[in-house]
Amino acid sequence: MIISGSIGQNLLPCIRDVHQLDSIYIYCSNKEYHEQSARKWSKIKGVFTDITSICDALRQRTHQCQQNDISMSFIATKQRVDQLDPSFMYTQIIKEIMLTIHFEDKHIKEFIEHCPNAFGTDKKESYDAEQLSHQYHEKTPI
Known part of the structure; x- marks a missing residue:
């Protein structure tokens, strides 16, 4: 979500607990002022004064999210495909925990x-x- 600094002051307390919202970017003209208040919110990924830097930050965050979506599985070469090794289940459980824990x-x-x-x-x-x-x-x- 990209919001202006002035709207963010009123909007952030309302949306901070929305789990579907991963990242907030603030677009404003007074970077120093809004950076101080942004430190309170872990979802705020940056305060920007130009659109190019926001685009760069969004590209980087999108890349990180795509890497988190890479599937992992471990199946031994001599194992039957219809029977999964317990390590596969544990790997899936660990992955799920790491991606959802906050x-x-x-x-x-x-x-x-x-x-x-x-x-x-x-x-x-x-x-x-x-x-x-x-x-x-x-x-x-x-």
Whole structure:
């Protein structure tokens, strides 16, 4: 969805929980002002002042969505086609979970709070967990 910055102020609270809506792009003339308010919404993928940059962002997001739709299956070469290996079922279940699960900020915050207990003094693991809290909504789990 592409919306103007002024309409977005009133519209975003109404549409934030619509699961069918994956990405919101804001088109406005005051990028700095709208970027600050956009940080609150994980569905907002960017604030743009020109149409070319929105088109580029849409192309990139479309490519990501198409990659998520690639089917996966694993069937052994000597296996009968009418009998599927359990690994196929598990792969399908994992794929479905990864594509539909949605972690909210509170879930990530709980994970980050748990990390010091789990990782102890391991600085690299703590750094990775902190990076996750800042970058989780920027990328797909796939």
